[in-house]
């Protein structure tokens with residue numbers, strides 16, 4: 001069975017990115033895909049401390065909840081990440097997880113090891129929510145971070161759903177077209 005990892009990056013439960021991610025998950029499940037949802041705010045993930053420990057074996061030496069996630073990324077056929085925009089970037093909780101994937105960077109570029117057996121790649125999709133009604137560059141910083149993250153994980157950035165004008169908790173649930181887009185993204189992720 002194909003597997004998707006769905007990473008939920010907001011500290012706010014039942015908020016806009018949570019609702020959109022859940023619709024994407026429903027889309028994937030409707031197509032018979034197994035989905036593992038990772039609720040980052042419930043995990044203890046220390047930020048990368050740039051110790052260089054991963055340069056030895058391509059494995060992070062910090063012992064915390066991040067250790068259980070590495071194998072999910074390796075096994076995944078698809079990755080969907082949802083985050084609110086915080087100061088033009090992703091949430092701090094999600095950024096800590098991303099920075100800890102420096103271990104994959106070390107594996108690839110220092111140790112010349114593949115991320116996945118047989119150089120298998122995955123597909124990646126990014127969902128972002130923001131309060132500002134519109135605005136140039138609102139998502140640019142987060143997209144760049146996400147592209148770098150997917151690149152390190154040998155994961156193709158197949159698309160994104162960038163939603164502005166969402167200030168209050170849960171207000172996206174009234175925006176049917178966005179919910180449908182999220183559902184379709186989950187359904188299509190592995191066939192892009």
Ligand SMILES: Cc1cc2nc3c(=O)[nH]c(=O)nc-3n(C[C@H](O)[C@H](O)[C@H](O)COP(=O)(O)O)c2cc1C
Pocket residue numbers: 010011012014015016017018083084085086087088089129130131132133138166167168169170
């Ligand atoms: C610390 C913090 C920083 C934020 N920074 C921005 C920002 O730079 N631009 C913006 O449009 N919205 C910003 N917002 C608003 C959130 O992105 C917005 O409310 C989003 O829909 C929250 O998603 P959630 O409900 O999934 O947590 C910020 C909110 C917080 C709490």
